[in-house]
Structures are given as structure tokens and as C-alpha cells.
Amino acid sequence: MAGVWPVAEIRAAEDRVRAGLPEGSLMARAARAIAVQARAMLGFGYGARVLLLVGSGDNGADALYAGAQLARRGIAVQAVAADPARVDGAALAALRRAGGRLIPLERAGDADLIVDGLLGIGASGPLRGALVPLVRHASDSPAPVLAIDLPSGVDPDTGAVAGPAVRADVTVCMGALKPGLLVGAGRLHAGRLLVVDLGLHAELAGLTELAQPMIRRLDEDEIAAALLEPGPDDDKYTRGVVGVAAGSQAYPGAAQLCVGSARLGGVGAVRYAGHAAHEVVRRWPEVLVTETVAEAGRVQAWVVGPGLGSTSDAVKSLRGVLGSDVPAVVDADGLNLLVERRQLLSDRGAATVLTPHDREFERLFGPVGTDRIAAARRAAAESGAVVLLKGYATVVAEPDGHCYLNPTGTAALATAGSGDVLAGLTGSLLAAGIQPGLAAATAAYLHGAAGARAAQDGPVVASDLLPALRAELAALTT
Numbered sequence: 001m002a003g004v005w006p007v008a009e010i011r012a013a014e015d016r017v018r019a020g021l022p023e024g025s026l027m028a029r030a031a032r033a034i035a036v037q038a039r040a041m042l043g044f045g046y047g048a049r050v051l052l053l054v055g056s057g058d059n060g061a062d063a064l065y066a067g068a069q070l071a072r073r074g075i076a077v078q079a080v081a082a083d084p085a086r087v088d089g090a091a092l093a094a095l096r097r098a099g100g101r102l103i104p105l106e107r108a109g110d111a112d113l114i115v116d117g118l119l120g121i122g123a124s125g126p127l128r129g130a131l132v133p134l135v136r137h138a139s140d141s142p143a144p145v146l147a148i149d150l151p152s153g154v155d156p157d158t159g160a161v162a163g164p165a166v167r168a169d170v171t172v173c174m175g176a177l178k179p180g181l182l183v184g185a186g187r188l189h190a191g192r193l194l195v196v197d198l199g200l201h202a203e204l205a206g207l208t209e210l211a212q213p214m215i216r217r218l219d220e221d222e223i224a225a226a227l228l229e230p231g232p233d234d235d236k237y238t239r240g241v242v243g244v245a246a247g248s249q250a251y252p253g254a255a256q257l258c259v260g261s262a263r264l265g266g267v268g269a270v271r272y273a274g275h276a277a278h279e280v281v282r283r284w285p286e287v288l289v290t291e292t293v294a295e296a297g298r299v300q301a302w303v304v305g306p307g308l309g310s311t312s313d314a315v316k317s318l319r320g321v322l323g324s325d326v327p328a329v330v331d332a333d334g335l336n337l338l339v340e341r342r343q344l345l346s347d348r349g350a351a352t353v354l355t356p357h358d359r360e361f362e363r364l365f366g367p368v369g370t371d372r373i374a375a376a377r378r379a380a381a382e383s384g385a386v387v388l389l390k391g392y393a394t395v396v397a398e399p400d401g402h403c404y405l406n407p408t409g410t411a412a413l414a415t416a417g418s419g420d421v422l423a424g425l426t427g428s429l430l431a432a433g434i435q436p437g438l439a440a441a442t443a444a445y446l447h448g449a450a451g452a453r454a455a456q457d458g459p460v461v462a463s464d465l466l467p468a469l470r471a472e473l474a475a476l477t478t
């Protein structure tokens with residue numbers, strides 16, 4: 001499990017770690033890790049050319065100390081400072097002693113690697129002044145970019161990018177993951193992420209009295225552990241039954257997709273209730289179908305909404321599901337119907353998972369804004385539901401503020417019906433007995449991984465996600 005830490009908490013831990021160590025040793029560890037990664041990216045040593053972009057804080061000092069290590073290996077290191085009068089003197093001296101040089105931007109030659117040491121967790125607001133042309137230089141250069149701690153121009157806590165920003169190939173993150181590396185535009189700008197443990201984790205864990213960090217990124221092992229496999233004493237009912245109230249005469253495909261993934265989350269049976277019963281049973285003969293939620297029989301969780309439409313029957317389905325005493329996933333048309341019927345949510349005793357994309361979110365809770373974690377948390381607190389806010393980096397927030405940031409996915413998932421697959425899978429995991437927040441985060445993870453897997457074989461449509469999901473589940477559980 002990886003904890004993800006806002007800047008304020010990293011600062012507090014950093015102070016405590018520094019206090020117990022000789023002066024400069026954290027930075028020495030950081031510089032070593034950056035130099036190792038720089039050499040790996042260069043693929044060759046002697047004669048290679050590295051350009052350091054140096055800011056006036058410790059991020060810039062990290063770059064200079066790493067540059068000194070590279071220069072000692074025969075690499076030609078040039079440094080360009082945002083403000084030459086405010087570079088870290090000791091770090092610059094170290095670079096110079098090793099043979100590196102500080103030069104004005106106009107004299108920077110071609111480079112084989114650019115190291116972004118402009119801004120790290122001290123960043124506030126959009127890039128100012130002399131940093132802008134340096135970031136443009138990096139964007140215009142064909143050289144790969146290694147960002148130190150955070151790509152400059154990305155907000156450390158939100159991932160928001162409000163102007164020019166470094167697009168890194170690799171980001172070497174110091175000590176602890178920051179939210180801005182995992183959500184919003186920051187995720188895209190960070191490229192491949194490497195975390196260097198500077199001894200901060202133990203301090204961060206000690207700072208919170210909670211068993212879990214407030215923000216987490218699940219890894220593959222945790223997803224595998226969350227999935228429930230059938231045991232010798234199981235029958236179809238003990239494994240859980242999921243109900244799907246989705247699709248309509250107008251949108252029978254949504255029912256097929258949603259049921260298609262609901263079959264895969266570890267339940268013993270799927271019940272379908274709605275006007276696409278004929279289409280569903282023709283495609284998935286194992287599914288038990290009825291016309292209405294009231295007729296469906298007992299389930300351990302419901303999914304309501306995909307392709308449901310807004311007719312009186314759709315409203316009846318929503319009322320039937322939310323009036324039940326089992327957990328429910330509300331997606332798509334179900335969310336839109338909730339806008340005028342919020343009471344249905346507040347009256348619930350059982351858990352609810354809401355799965356909005358940005359426009360659905362806005363209708364229910366107002367604009368998402370640039371801080372997606374804060375938006376999802378606000379909505380979860382306000383609604384009492386788990387909120388899965390979809391996107392390039394999906395955020396799952398629980399009503400008490402705990403969050404999961406999803407690491408998987410691909411933009412190929414931006415295809416019609418993809419959300420129907422996610423909703424069905426989430427409901428299925430809930431019915432199988434996984435706790436709501438974890439079920440939503442697990443579904444997002446598997447859905448993203450299935451999308452990436454499907455994308456390896458060509459353009460992705462939502463139907464492709466079903467075999468890819470099976471393959472993903474098989475890979476995780478065997």
C-alpha cells in the first residue's frame with residue numbers, strides 16, 4: 001500500500017527526519033537517486049550532455065548536487081538558473097568543483113537529458129517570471145526530461161496545471177507520493193514515477209493516529225487480496241447475488257454491458273430487472289431476468305442507472321433500488337434522476353456508491369474545479385455516499401474523507417459504454433461482500449487495467465473490456 005501525502009504533512013515529517021540526521025544527508029540521498037536514474041536514462045556515460053534547470057529552492061539544490069555526481073562520471077553538465085542570484089551556493093560550488101558550469105539559457109547547447117529542478121513541493125500558483133522560458137526550453141527540446149520530485153508547473157496537492165508545465169518522461173519523487181503526481185493533469189505530466197524512500201515514510205505513518213493514511217494508492221497485491229474467491233462450502237447464494245436495474249427499450253446495450261461485467265466480480269448469480277430483459281438473457285443466458293425491481297427477488301447489492309432513461313419506469317427502478325436495504329451503485333441516468341430526488345439518498349440506511357463523470361458530478365454537487373480530490377471528498381461528505389469521480393485518474397472518496405487514487409487506466413476508456421462496465425463491476429464486488437470504498441477502488445483499478453490490456457490489441461470499444469476484465473482477474477488471482 002502506498003500512502004499519498006499532502007505537502008503540509010510531508011513538511012512536518014521532513015522536519016522530524018532532518019532533525020535526526022547530519023546536515024545535508026537527506027539531500028545527499030536525493031541527489032544519489034537522481035544521478036542513478038539520470039544515468040539509466042542516458043544509457044551511456046562519458047561524453048553525454050545533461051542540462052540542469054535550477055530553481056532557487058531545495059529542488060534546485062537537488063539538481064545541482066545530482067549534476068555534480070554526474071559530472072564526476074565524465075558527463076558534461078550545464079546548469080541554467082531561474083535566478084542566478086538565488087541559487088544554493090554550496091550546491092553550485094559542488095557542481096563547479098566536479099567540472100559542471102552555470103551558463104545563461106542562450107548558451108545552452110543540445111542536451112541528451114534535461115533535469116527539471118525548478119520547483120518541487122515549494123511551488124505555489126502558476127509558474128512565474130524566469131521559470132517560464134526555462135520550461136518552454138524543455139518542451140521545445142527533443143531530449144528526455146527527468147523531473148525532480150514533481151514536474152515544475154504542477155500543483156503538488158491537486159495536480160492542477162494552470163500554465164506552462166514540464167512534461168516529464170520520468171519523475172523521481174522524494175520520500176513520499178504527493179497527490180499532484182497521481183491526479184489531474186499532474187499524472188500525465190509526471191510520466192513514469194519512481195519513489196525514493198528517504199526515511200520519510202515511518203515519520204509520516206507516525207504523524208497520523210489513523211490505521212491508514214487518508215489518501216492511498218492501491219497496488220496490485222492489495223487488489224488481489226481484496227478479491228474473494230469461492231471456497232469449498234460456497235454455493236451461488238453465499239457468494240452473493242447482484243441486481244442490475246439498467247438499460248431500457250431505447251438503450252438495451254447498456255444493460256448488456258452492465259450485466260456483462262456484473263457477472264465477473266465474484267458473485268454467484270446476477271439478477272436483471274428492466275425493459276431489456278430479452279436482450280440480456282439472449283446475450284447472457286445465466287442471468288435471472290424480471291421486468292421490475294420489485295419482482296427481482298433478494299440480492300446483496302444493486303446497480304442502477306446505466307441506459308435507464310428518465311421515464312416513470314426509470315424513476316420506479318431508482319426508487320425500488322434506493323428503497324432497499326442493500327448497498328447500491330448509482331450511475332449515469334440514475335445520477336441524473338437523483339438531482340431532483342436527493343431525499344432518496346438521505347433516506348438510505350445501506351451504503352451507496354455514486355459513480356459520476358464530471359458533468360454528472362456538476363449537476364449533483366456543483367463544478368468539480370481543479371482539485372479533484374477535494375471535490376470528491378466534498379461530495380462524499382455531503383451525500384453520505386462513496387463517490388467515485390471518473391476521469392484520467394479516477395478518485396474514490398469515502399464520506400469520512402478517506403480517498404483512493406486509481407493508478408490504472410488509459411484514455412482509450414473514453415468510449416461509449418465504458419462506464420456501464422465499471423458500474424456493473426462495482427456492484428458485483430459490493431454484492432460479493434467487499435466494503436463500499438474498497439469495492440469502488442478495486443473496480444476502478446480492474447476497469448483501468450482491463451482498458452490498458454484491451455488497448456494493446458487495437459482500438460477499444462466497451463464490449464472489449466469484458467474479455468479483458470476476465471483476463472485481468474485471471475492474472476491477478478492465479
Ligand SMILES: NC(=O)C1=CN([C@@H]2O[C@H](COP(=O)(O)OP(=O)(O)OC[C@H]3O[C@@H](n4cnc5c(N)ncnc54)[C@H](OP(=O)(O)O)[C@@H]3O)[C@@H](O)[C@H]2O)[C@@H](O)CC1
Binds near residue numbers: 055
Ligand atoms: N521532502 C523532503 O524530505 C526532501 C525534499 N527535498 C527537495 O526539496 C524540495 C522542496 O524545496 P523547497 O522547500 O526549497 O521548495 P522548492 O520546490 O525548491 O521551491 C521553492 C522556491 O520556488 C519559488 N516558487 C514557488 N512557487 C513558484 C512559482 N509558481 N513560480 C516561480 N517560483 C516559485 C519560491 O520562490 P519565493 O516564493 O520564495 O519567491 C522558492 O524560491 C523538494 O521538492 C525536494 O526536491 C530533498 O532535497 C530532500 C528531502
Ligand SMILES: Nc1ncnc2c1ncn2[C@@H]1O[C@H](COP(=O)(O)OP(=O)(O)O)[C@@H](O)[C@H]1O
Binds near residue numbers: 392447
Ligand atoms: N481521458 C480518459 N482517460 C482515462 N480514462 C477515461 C478517460 N475518459 C473517460 N475515462 C474512463 O472511462 C469511463 C467512462 O465512463 P462514462 O463517462 O460513464 O462512459 P459511458 O457513460 O459512455 O459509459 C470511466 O471509467 C472513466 O474514468
Ligand SMILES: [K+]
Binds near residue numbers: 059118119149150
Ligand atoms: K521539479
